[in-house]
Amino acid sequence: MSGRPTGARRPRLERRSRVAPWLLVAVPAVSVAAALAVGAVALRLIGLDPLTVYREMLRSGFTTWFGFTDTLSSATPLILTGLAAAVAFRFHLYNVGAEGQLYVGAIAASGVALALGPDVPQAAAVVAVILAGMAGGMLWIAVPALTRAWLGTSEIITTLLLNYVALYLMRYLIFGSASFWRDPTSTNFPQGLRIPAAAEFPQYGTTRIHLGLLVAVIAAVLVHVALTRTRVGYELRVYGDSPAAARYAGISVRRAVLVALLASGALAGLAGAGEIAGRARQLDPQGLALGLGYAGIIVAALARYNPLSVMLVAVLLGGIRNAGTALQSLPGARVPIAISTMLEGALLLFTLGGELFVRYRLRTGRSPQPAAGPAEASAGAPAPGVPASPAEPPPASAPGPAPASRSEQP
Amino acid sequence: MNDTALVLTLAAAVAAGTPLALAALGELLTERAGVLNLGVEGMMLLGAVAAFLAADGSGSPAVGLLAGMLTGGALAAAHAFLSVTMRANQIVSGLALVIFGTGLSTFLGQPIEGRPLAARLGGAAVPVLADLPVVGRILFQQDLVVYATWVLALLVLGYLGRTRAGLSLRAVGESPATADAMGVRVAAVRYAHTIAGGLLAGAGGAYLILARVPSWAQAATTNGIGWIALALVVFASWRPLRVLAGAYLFGAALRANFALQAAGVRGVPAEVLAMLPYLLTIAVLVALSAGDLRRRVGAPAALGVPYVRDER
Numbered sequence: 001m002s003g004r005p006t007g008a009r010r011p012r013l014e015r016r017s018r019v020a021p022w023l024l025v026a027v028p029a030v031s032v033a034a035a036l037a038v039g040a041v042a043l044r045l046i047g048l049d050p051l052t053v054y055r056e057m058l059r060s061g062f063t064t065w066f067g068f069t070d071t072l073s074s075a076t077p078l079i080l081t082g083l084a085a086a087v088a089f090r091f092h093l094y095n096v097g098a099e100g101q102l103y104v105g106a107i108a109a110s111g112v113a114l115a116l117g118p119d120v121p122q123a124a125a126v127v128a129v130i131l132a133g134m135a136g137g138m139l140w141i142a143v144p145a146l147t148r149a150w151l152g153t154s155e156i157i158t159t160l161l162l163n164y165v166a167l168y169l170m171r172y173l174i175f176g177s178a179s180f181w182r183d184p185t186s187t188n189f190p191q192g193l194r195i196p197a198a199a200e201f202p203q204y205g206t207t208r209i210h211l212g213l214l215v216a217v218i219a220a221v222l223v224h225v226a227l228t229r230t231r232v233g234y235e236l237r238v239y240g241d242s243p244a245a246a247r248y249a250g251i252s253v254r255r256a257v258l259v260a261l262l263a264s265g266a267l268a269g270l271a272g273a274g275e276i277a278g279r280a281r282q283l284d285p286q287g288l289a290l291g292l293g294y295a296g297i298i299v300a301a302l303a304r305y306n307p308l309s310v311m312l313v314a315v316l317l318g319g320i321r322n323a324g325t326a327l328q329s330l331p332g333a334r335v336p337i338a339i340s341t342m343l344e345g346a347l348l349l350f351t352l353g354g355e356l357f358v359r360y361r362l363r364t365g366r367s368p369q370p371a372a373g374p375a376e377a378s379a380g381a382p383a384p385g386v387p388a389s390p391a392e393p394p395p396a397s398a399p400g401p402a403p404a405s406r407s408e409q410p
Numbered sequence: 411m412n413d414t415a416l417v418l419t420l421a422a423a424v425a426a427g428t429p430l431a432l433a434a435l436g437e438l439l440t441e442r443a444g445v446l447n448l449g450v451e452g453m454m455l456l457g458a459v460a461a462f463l464a465a466d467g468s469g470s471p472a473v474g475l476l477a478g479m480l481t482g483g484a485l486a487a488a489h490a491f492l493s494v495t496m497r498a499n500q501i502v503s504g505l506a507l508v509i510f511g512t513g514l515s516t517f518l519g520q521p522i523e524g525r526p527l528a529a530r531l532g533g534a535a536v537p538v539l540a541d542l543p544v545v546g547r548i549l550f551q552q553d554l555v556v557y558a559t560w561v562l563a564l565l566v567l568g569y570l571g572r573t574r575a576g577l578s579l580r581a582v583g584e585s586p587a588t589a590d591a592m593g594v595r596v597a598a599v600r601y602a603h604t605i606a607g608g609l610l611a612g613a614g615g616a617y618l619i620l621a622r623v624p625s626w627a628q629a630a631t632t633n634g635i636g637w638i639a640l641a642l643v644v645f646a647s648w649r650p651l652r653v654l655a656g657a658y659l660f661g662a663a664l665r666a667n668f669a670l671q672a673a674g675v676r677g678v679p680a681e682v683l684a685m686l687p688y689l690l691t692i693a694v695l696v697a698l699s700a701g702d703l704r705r706r707v708g709a710p711a712a713l714g715v716p717y718v719r720d721e722r
Contacts, residue, residue, distance in 0.1 A: 153699040157641050161688040172681035338516035345510025352498040
């Protein structure tokens, strides 16, 4: 009745029975190209030559030894925030508060480092800093995680808003009060107290690569093993596919939610500890607020929430970020540093669009059955492979109290 | 009596709540169509930059407002394409909008950072009503956008409840399959209302830069207002007039420093005051899900769920 074209030749989407492996490479590659194209338009808008800028980005991010080691250093926190997003988003738990959890992890890590002082053996101090960072991150996600598990409050907005609270908390400790974290001798411009050398992550040679990279790689492998080889990982995967199925299987949904969110917070907090002990060496509200938590969401989405792929994608994004900083010193033109963030956002948008082609195939030919009546309504068509697809169920979370499908059962 | 601290605080709350109300009314339309667009913050930021550039170039705040709306609408169209046509994860798509909007607005806004805008939106007192004691100062000595927001809230109310298109919209948000069977074009309705939401979020961002904040200050220009707007829609149980009232309530929270000073409270650190609106929003969300309101009144049943006809 609505006058829609009903011909069988209309292009239509068909679910793939299984994901074609080449697409897992092709889709990200095309997304990167498309994001660069959008970036080129923006660069043109402010009167810069995209090719020059991109060539410089490639050089300073990937193709020189010095640049590449810097890229690995930039990738270190991104691996961890990427993992933080991956362990939650994969199960439709949307922790968008990694940014704030990273700050609180940094506060806790620097606080413990300062409290321990210079006379503790390095190994002990480093372990304490790592544990403190994880504890800080978990603390910051505790309220969203508990309210999500028990009351069904959507974690999206609560985790996100806590980012702002954490930012102001960090600013308060350095700029707003004579706190334990603040260097008492910094009178003109307040700054954080430098942590003792014993608590610093060792660096490798003359590069900026530090122990945090190793920690991040170990974390990625552990998360992978935990998700694929352990009972709790199995329970989470069942929960992620279908909360109802998990409930019928006797899996504690509350525990699954708590485990995923707390692990997510711990990983983000660990990223904060690494930033303190490996790079900033003091609680630095400006220097830590780089959007690393938000970038982790992009890393995870590009990696399709796979912990091992997260490492590769983090290096790609680390390179883009590193190049954004390096471009500042490009003679002549002033390239805004936000080019990195803009490219990251565009990359995510295109990846999301491309996801469709991983899950569906575009059919332009005649549909298998001769259409009787409105073609699209003859739903039986895609006989081969409707159920076999491992695709995720549609997102069910909404802002506010939990979606009905997850809180119906007592 | 017109200039007591309380009256001034309330007037400031109405002004501060207006960008919130605009964005939240837009998101209400989007969500009523069953589409969740978390990208409000990104649309507001990009709308603000576009509004500044357009108003600065043309010398007219009206042109700025229009540019801000169109920019917000364009970003929302991208979200509609991803979530309706491409069936992408709406939550991640909305987050992508925030990240992209933040990045692009910072990128384009670099030259105007900290620069005051000459073509600002001026106040416009309503004749007669402005002279009323107290109420006149609070409500009728504002600007045109504030008054337009009231009209808008009433229009949305009438549209939802009393028009055929509004009925279709609600059907699409509650049960797209039923709406489809009734002959409603689900995808078209979702596109239209997602874009409408973007237009209004863009308007909110434009209003911020044209009338509220002194200058462009990167992401600190909106400072999370877009996210509070999302919470506000839940708080208002998807009803337009409650959105308006809630916006002014949150507007008061955003002006907490003002209010506390008015109440004679001193010595609270600025950073702690700045945290209050976010903490309040979280508390409200938790309280809403705790009480009997658990089975939410008014949430569109199909919110966030892509509609695919041949996969039912």
